[in-house]
Amino acid sequence: MTSLTAAPPVQAAPAGARIDRDSVRAFVDTHIMPVADAYDRRGAVPEEIQERIGEAGLWAPFYPAALGGQDLDLVTLGQVHEEVGRGCSSVRSLLTVHTMLSWALLRWGSPAQIEQWAPSLATGAVRGAFCLSEPAGGGSDTAGIRTTAVQEAGGWRLNGRKKWITGGQRADLFLVFARTETSVIALLVPRRSPGVRVIPLEDVLGTRASLIAELEFDDVRLGPDALLGPSSFASGMVLSGTLDLGRFSVASGSVGIVQGCLEASAFYTAQRTVGGSKLRELQLIRAKLTDMVTDVRAARLLCHQAGLLKDAGDPATIMATWVAKYFASTAAARHSTEAVQIHGANGMSADFPVARLYRDAKVMEIIEGSNEIQRITIADEAYREWAL
Amino acid sequence: MSEYTTAQTQILSFIEARFPQASIETGQDIFSLGYINSLFAMELVMFIEKTFGLTIPNDELRIDNFRTVEAMADLVARRSVPVSVD
Numbered sequence: 152m153t154s155l156t157a158a159p160p161v162q163a164a165p166a167g168a169r170i171d172r173d174s175v176r177a178f179v180d181t182h183i184m185p186v187a188d189a190y191d192r193r194g195a196v197p198e199e200i201q202e203r204i205g206e207a208g209l210w211a212p213f214y215p216a217a218l219g220g221q222d223l224d225l226v227t228l229g230q231v232h233e234e235v236g237r238g239c240s241s242v243r244s245l246l247t248v249h250t251m252l253s254w255a256l257l258r259w260g261s262p263a264q265i266e267q268w269a270p271s272l273a274t275g276a277v278r279g280a281f282c283l284s285e286p287a288g289g290g291s292d293t294a295g296i297r298t299t300a301v302q303e304a305g306g307w308r309l310n311g312r313k314k315w316i317t318g319g320q321r322a323d324l325f326l327v328f329a330r331t332e333t334s335v336i337a338l339l340v341p342r343r344s345p346g347v348r349v350i351p352l353e354d355v356l357g358t359r360a361s362l363i364a365e366l367e368f369d370d371v372r373l374g375p376d377a378l379l380g381p382s383s384f385a386s387g388m389v390l391s392g393t394l395d396l397g398r399f400s401v402a403s404g405s406v407g408i409v410q411g412c413l414e415a416s417a418f419y420t421a422q423r424t425v426g427g428s429k430l431r432e433l434q435l436i437r438a439k440l441t442d443m444v445t446d447v448r449a450a451r452l453l454c455h456q457a458g459l460l461k462d463a464g465d466p467a468t469i470m471a472t473w474v475a476k477y478f479a480s481t482a483a484a485r486h487s488t489e490a491v492q493i494h495g496a497n498g499m500s501a502d503f504p505v506a507r508l509y510r511d512a513k514v515m516e517i518i519e520g521s522n523e524i525q526r527i528t529i530a531d532e533a534y535r536e537w538a539l
Numbered sequence: 540m541s542e543y544t545t546a547q548t549q550i551l552s553f554i555e556a557r558f559p560q561a562s563i564e565t566g567q568d569i570f571s572l573g574y575i576n577s578l579f580a581m582e583l584v585m586f587i588e589k590t591f592g593l594t595i596p597n598d599e600l601r602i603d604n605f606r607t608v609e610a611m612a613d614l615v616a617r618r619s620v621p622v623s624v625d
Contacts, residue, residue, distance in 0.1 A: 259597065385600035387577025388584060395581070464589040466582035528578075535557065 170212050170221055172230040178207050179238035187239040191507050194353055196241050196360045201321070205275030209235070209246065211253040218257075218265070219273030226458035229403040233454070236407025237414075240511035241360035243407065245278075247400040247519075248317045252279030252326040255337065255393045259380030264339065267376075268324065280322035281397065282313040282340075282366060283390070293328070293335060293390065298368065300329035300336055307338060307378065309346075309371040319364025320351050326379065327368070328390055337379040337389045346371035357514035395469055398476045398519040399457055405479035405515045406450045408508050412483075412490035413443040415505050419494055430493070439489045446486060450479040470532050477525040480515035487512035542619075546591065546612040553586050554608070565608040580605070587611060593618045 182203050190197055204210060213228050214220025223231075228250075236243040253272045256265060271277035288295035298311025309329060316325070325340040325347075340347065348367040355363060380389040417440060420430035430436050453475035460468030487509040491498035498505050516522045547565050554563055558574050569575060583605065588594055595618065604614045 261597075381597045381600045383600065384602040384605075385580065385584075385597075388581045388600070391577045391581045464585055466585040466589070468585075469578060469582055535559070 170208060170223055170231060171227060172234060175207075175209070175231045175234040176237075178203075178209075179234050183235070183238035183242055187242075188501060188504060188507055190360050191239070191241065192359075192501060194359050195320075195362060196239075196245060198321075200242065201245065201275065201278070204242070204246070210249055210275040210278075211269075211273045213250075214253065214257065214269060214273045218269040224458075225399070225461040226455060229399060229454050229458045232400045232403040233407040233410070233451070236404030237411045238407070239360070240404055240408060240508075240514070241358045241362075243400070243404040244317045244358045244361040245321075247397055247404070248281040248322075249275075249279045250400055251281045251393045251397045252324065254396050255326055255379060255389060256339075258392060259337070259389050261376070264376060264379065268339070272324075277323045278318060278321055279324050279326065280316050280318040281393065282316050282319070282325045282327040283394075284313060284315045286312050286314045286365070293387075296328060296330045296335055298327065298329040300331050300338055302331065306372065306374040306376075309338060309340065309368045309373060311368050313366040313368075315352070316364050316366055317358070317361045319349060319366055320362035322362075325366065326393070327366075331382065334382065334384065334386045335390060336382050336386045337393075338373060338377045339379050340368070340371065340373060340377065344371050344373065357510035357512070359510070391469075394519060395472055396461075399454070399461065399472045401515055401519045402450075402457070402472065402476035402479045403454050405476070405483040405512070406447060406454055408483040408512050408515065409443060409447040409450060409479070409486050411508050412486045412505060413440065413447055415503070415508070416440060416443065416490045416493045419497075419503070436493060439493060443486050443489070446482040450475070450482050453478055470529070473520070473525055473528055473532075476519065477522060477529060480512075481522065483508075483512040483515050543612055543616055546615045547608050549590055550587070550611050550615075551608050553583070553590075557582070563608070565612075567608075568606050569608075570602070570606060583611075587615060591615045591619060 182200060208221060209231060212221045212223040212231065213225065215222055232243055232246060235246055256268055256272065268277060272279060285297055287297060298313065301308045309327065311329060313327065323342050325342065327338045327340045328335055329338060346369040348369065350365040350367070352363040352365055380386060420436050423430045457468055457471040457475045460471050487505065490505040491509045494503055494505050497503050500506060551563060551565060554569065555561065557579065561572055561574065563569065584595055599614060599618070604610055
């Protein structure tokens with residue numbers, strides 16, 4: 152018999168790859184699920200968990216073996232981020248931003264940059280973070296970037312502030328987007344550079360343990376090798392491409408949230424008795440679980456499609472990823488609300504994971520392109536394809 | 540039909556499919572149309588790399604290489620030349 156929530160058939164991982172959905176599910180169940188609520192309350196993913204992620208090879212498994220990765224395809228990477236997101240969105244968020252920097256380096260970096268950073272990023276000896284949002288503007292408002300990069304003799308001078316930087320409290324290397332006179336460029340900024348200041352941000356609504364920080368760059372001097380990718384008209388592609396992969400990760404993590412809601416709700420309603428009846432016998436409860444089952448499968452398939460297109464290098468992946476992220480994040484918000492409702496007063500308690508899933512799900516509707524921006528972009532595509 | 544002309548046709552078809560309201564000539568500056576943003580630029584680079592089986596290095600990602608369909612076909616021809624091995 153096939154499980155109702157079974158993953159769709161996928162291409163086999165490349166020969167020799169050790170990482171797959173099942174191995175990561177086991178890792179999450181063993182190392183993350185038992186402690187996720189505890190460190191969510193403390194507001195920080197423990198260093199021990201992050202080191203175990205490195206031992207499991209999960210920081211950058213898509214890197215080629217020569218750089219310390221496993222040549223993992225992006226379909227499977229999405230499954231990895233789904234499974235981690237099922238366990239804890241804070242950990243998945245750390246993986247997301249590390250993945251974004253690592254991928255941008257692999258795609259746009261010079262051979263020297265890749266040689267310098269990639270092996271350490273693969274093991275997690277160096278942790279990465281993605282720095283776009285600023286105190287004065289939202290993450291989607293790239294035209295409003297005020298952080299400046301001025302080219303000078305010997306390299307670049309960086310000034311400005313970034314906010315809501317996931318992993319910023321811990322990251323060793325920042326991918327910072329800054330404005331020049333002609334474009335927005337990407338710079339690799341080591342945390343230890345003089346003039347870098349890290350200010351922890353605490354008591355946020357969701358992904359509370361994802362080590363969010365505000366960063367200040369005060370006359371930070373960087374060498375010419377800090378520039379990642381082109382500085383001309385194509386520099387926007389570094390940002391677009393990196394955000395696209397981040398969006399894919401968030402979409403996959405959102406599927407994990409729905410799956411987490413489903414598993415918690417099924418377990419709870421199978422045990423809980425109200426008025427002499429098991430909750431699972433109530434039609435209204437069964438309807439909610441049916442909707443979770445349906446949406447998690449649909450969202451997973453959308454992510455699967457986006458991943459297949461990425462692996463094929465097909466530009467259609469960009470819109471497929473927008474659609475997947477929009478569907479999966481709204482499904483996560485919807486079903487985490489229902490999961491809390493199903494748990495009643497217990498759903499508001501830190502003793503049950505659905506409260507954390509509920510808070511984390513809301514974040515998914517905001518990051519890597521808010522749902523409003525997604526609707527604008529997806530509707531633009533609809534008009535472009537069918538109305539003209 | 541030469542490989543160069545075929546490349547032009549494929550690139551033009553891709554752009555016209557994305558912007559069916561536009562009437563584009565192979566020598567026309569597509570940036571002057573006002574449709575191009577970084578998202579489409581990325582799609583364009585991905586399309587060229589996938590369709591013609593090549594990787595465009597950073598130093599070739601200049602606006603002049605993408606300004607017209609002809610320029611993009613030139614880029615494809617240039618990047619497709621096999622490297623001689625001594």
